[in-house]
Amino acid sequence: MHQSFAILLLENxxxxxxxxxxxxxxxxxxxxMNKHAYGGSSQVVATTYPKVIMPxxxxxxxxxxxxxxxxxxxxxxxxxxxxxxxxMIKLKNLKNLMKTPDFKGxxxxxxxxxxxxxxxxEIHPSFAHLEKLVYVTIEGCYTLDMVPPIKSSKQLxxxxxxxxxxxxxxxxxxxCLEIWFFSGCLRKLDLSLCSLEDGDIISTDIWDIPNLxxxxxxxxxFSRLNFGLFRLPRLKWLNVSCCEELVELSxxxxxxSVVIADYCSSLESFGDISNCKWLWxxxxxxxxxxxxxxxxxxxxxxxxxxxxxxFISIKILxxxxxxxxxxVWVDWLEPYNMPLPHDWYNDFSGILMFVRSxxxxxxxxxxxxxxxxxxxxxxxxxxxxxxxIETCYHDTIYLGYFSxxxxxxxxxxxxxxxxxxxxxxxxxxxxxxxxxxxxxxxKDDVMQTRxxxxxxxxxxxxxxNYGKTFTLQHDSNSSIEIVWKPxxx
Numbered sequence: 183m184h185q186s187f188a189i190l191l192l193e194n195x196x197x198x199x200x201x202x203x204x205x206x207x208x209x210x211x212x213x214x215m216n217k218h219a220y221g222g223s224s225q226v227v228a229t230t231y232p233k234v235i236m237p238x239x240x241x242x243x244x245x246x247x248x249x250x251x252x253x254x255x256x257x258x259x260x261x262x263x264x265x266x267x268x269x270m271i272k273l274k275n276l277k278n279l280m281k282t283p284d285f286k287g288x289x290x291x292x293x294x295x296x297x298x299x300x301x302x303x304e305i306h307p308s309f310a311h312l313e314k315l316v317y318v319t320i321e322g323c324y325t326l327d328m329v330p331p332i333k334s335s336k337q338l339x340x341x342x343x344x345x346x347x348x349x350x351x352x353x354x355x356x357x358c359l360e361i362w363f364f365s366g367c368l369r370k371l372d373l374s375l376c377s378l379e380d381g382d383i384i385s386t387d388i389w390d391i392p393n394l395x396x397x398x399x400x401x402x403x404f405s406r407l408n409f410g411l412f413r414l415p416r417l418k419w420l421n422v423s424c425c426e427e428l429v430e431l432s433x434x435x436x437x438x439s440v441v442i443a444d445y446c447s448s449l450e451s452f453g454d455i456s457n458c459k460w461l462w463x464x465x466x467x468x469x470x471x472x473x474x475x476x477x478x479x480x481x482x483x484x485x486x487x488x489x490x491x492x493f494i495s496i497k498i499l500x501x502x503x504x505x506x507x508x509x510v511w512v513d514w515l516e517p518y519n520m521p522l523p524h525d526w527y528n529d530f531s532g533i534l535m536f537v538r539s540x541x542x543x544x545x546x547x548x549x550x551x552x553x554x555x556x557x558x559x560x561x562x563x564x565x566x567x568x569x570x571i572e573t574c575y576h577d578t579i580y581l582g583y584f585s586x587x588x589x590x591x592x593x594x595x596x597x598x599x600x601x602x603x604x605x606x607x608x609x610x611x612x613x614x615x616x617x618x619x620x621x622x623x624x625k626d627d628v629m630q631t632r633x634x635x636x637x638x639x640x641x642x643x644x645x646x647n648y649g650k651t652f653t654l655q656h657d658s659n660s661s662i663e664i665v666w667k668p669x670x671x
Contacts (some may be wrong), residue, residue, distance in 0.1 A: 223634040241265060247272075256301075263287045273299060285309050292337075298322040299430060299572065305330050319372075338570040342372035344398070347463055366558035369393055374400035374421070389413060395642075400424055405448075405642075409433040422446060426470040429471075434458050443469050443535055444497075450477075455483045459640065462489035466498040467578065469586035477503035482543045485623070490531060493652045494583035494641075503536070503581050510537065519606035522550075523622075527597035530622045534606065536664070538577050543669045545607030546582070550599045551661035580668040583623070584652060594658055607665070 240259060241248060247270040250258070256278050264287040270286075272295040273279065279299045285291065285308040302323045307330060315335040319342040320326070326346050332338055368391055380398070383624075389412035397417060399407070401424040410433025417435050422428060423444040430454025431443065439460050443449060445468035450540065452472075455461060461484055465489050466472070477498050484494050496503065512518065514537075523529075537544060589595040605616060643650060656663040 201333070206448055225287060243267070246270070249274075251275055258283045266290060267292065271295065273297070274519075275299075280304070282306050282309070282482075285312055287370060288312070293317045293321045296321070296323060298664045300325065302326050310334060316340070318342070321372075334507055337367055340369050340370040341368060341371070342374050342398075343376060345375040348362045363464075367393060370396040372396075372398040374398045374402070376402060378402040378404065380405055387596050392416065395419060397421070404428050406430045407432070408453075409435055423465075434461075436460070439463065439466070443470075443563075448472055452480065455480070456486070458483065459487040462493055462643075463495045464497070466496070468499055470609045472501070474501055477501045477581075479581070485583075489583075490586045491585050492587070493588065494581070494649045495666070496579075496581040497668055498579050498581075500577060501579060503579055509534075511617045511619050514601075514606070514618040517603055518618055518620070520620055522602055523599050524600075526599075526622065527586070527595075529624060530586065531625045532583055532623050533602065534584040534585075534621045534623055536621075537580040537582075537668070539580065540577060544580065544616075544665040546580075546668075547605045547607055548584075548604075548664040549603045549605075550595075550668060551601060551603075551663055552596060552598050553601050582666045582668065584653075584664060584666075589654075589662060594662060596659055599662075 191492070240261070241266060244267055245265055246570070248268065249270075249272040251272075251274040253276060255276065257280065260283075262284050263523045264289075266289065268288050268291055270293040271291065272293075274295075274297040279302050281302070281304040282296075282457075284306050289312070291312055293316065294309075294316075296319070300323070303325055304327065309330045310332065311334050312332070312404065313334045314337060315332055316337050317340045318332060318338065318539070319340070320329060321342055322345040324345060324347065329343055329346060332341070347418075362413070371391070371394060378523075391414055393416055394414050395416055396419045398421045401422050402422075404422075404425055405421065405427045406428075406429060414435050414437075416437050418437060418439045419442075420434070420438060420440070421442040422431060423442050423446065425443075425445050426445070428443075428446045428452045429448050431441075431449065432451065432659050434441070434453070434455055436457045436459060438458050440463040441452075441461070442465045444465050446466075447469040449466075449470040449472060454627070464480060464484075466477075470476075477496065481494075481496065481503055484490075535546070535548075537546060586595060602620075606619065650665055653665045653667075654662070655665050
């Protein structure tokens with residue numbers, strides 16, 4: 183048996199079993215390990231054993247990564263342990279864990295993850311003195327009395343405190359954040375489900391996070407969020423979904439690219455977003471109070487920004503966006519083929535697509551190609567059943583836009599293309615619950631004020647969870663194929 187205890191696996195057995203190279207890692211953990219090059223290091227994975235008593239020599243000094251899941255241990259070890267090689271700890275669903283161990287001997291710890299430790303009351307105060315933390319996630323620990331500070335680490339990039347009681351009594355989030363972390367390197371901050379209210383974020387100085395790109399404030403109790411009070415010059419992705427009391431979201435930074443505001447039933451206004459030149463993706467599922475013109479105002483602002491040269495994606499419930507050039511809704515019963523005018527390459531900037539559906543996860547395939555004259559007439563260039571049916575309250579409108587300029591960098595956008603086709607990823611889904619329309623956007627459209635091409639360096643599409651919204655699947659001189667996944671975020 184290898185003496186370094188490369189893997190310690192506790193799985194449906196009555197005793198400890200040493201297993202040298204087995205490893206079970208969830209995708210997030212594997213991605214983090216790959217990023218920090220821990221893949222070949224000594225591991226401990228302990229899973230699914232109801233009554234575990236940690237041995238006196240646990241954990242071994244050579245240990246680099248520790249993962250414990252679904253065990254009932256109340257504590258991992260007692261007192262001080264010197265573990266100079268330990269870089270990562272992941273604790274998941276340890277329902278009886280009352281406190282974390284002493285961190286004084288874990289001076290090189292970089293990744294600390296705790297999920298759903300429902301009895302956890304205390305994270306040892308020595309956690310505050312760890313200097314090499316890069317990634318900290320403490321989620322669903324509802325009984326935790328206080329999150330310790332992480333001020334000593336000057337390398338912290340990700341901090342998630344979702345579902346935790348992060349506020350001591352009579353203290354707002356400003357002073358808490360001031361002692362929590364050094365903000366210089368932070369790129370992702372998750373404070374979702376933390377029961378935060380308006381008065382909890384009042385200190386402008388504390389929200390000076392110069393490199394923050396991703397901010398998750400989902401399911402809190404704000405009524406107003408004015409980002410003009412904060413200094414977040416590089417914020418790209420914001421989630422305020424399920425903030426049911428949120429009335430106004432204003433002062434969004436000019437850097438913002440993606441806003442997710444699903445199920446914000448009280449939301450009345452985005453404020454002035456004319457300065458949000460990089461905004462290209464917005465999700466507004468569920469009830470809101472934006473009114474019938476809310477989607478139009480949003481789209482107009484986005485088309486007047488830099489997204490006009492790239493992509494736009496909007497999801498909204500029960501509101502028929504677009505009061506501009508006419509576009510007839512058609513029942514989407516089969517692939518929709520739309521002829522391109524002979525001057526499209528020079529006279530149009532892009533194409534707007536509208537999908538009306540009750541399917542919450544559509545996938546739309548788009549193909550531009552050249553069709554020979556002899557084959558042109560055989561295509562169904564107009565789908566039957568044009569419909570004037572009003573949008574139903576329960577229908578979701580997915581609006582997508584891609585610019586022809588965004589495709590020219592491929593070198594394969596061909597001015598001789600004469601048809602563009604739209605189809606569903608799963609053709610079995612065609613039916614009465616799908617409707618479609620498409621509109622070419624002229625370069626001189628009054629909704630577009632900027633004439634010069636934009637610098638693409640500010641365009642942010644580093645999405646996650648479900649992949650990218652727009653993906654170029656294939657490009658050649660004969661055709662270009664794009665996949666649009668509106669639900670990706």
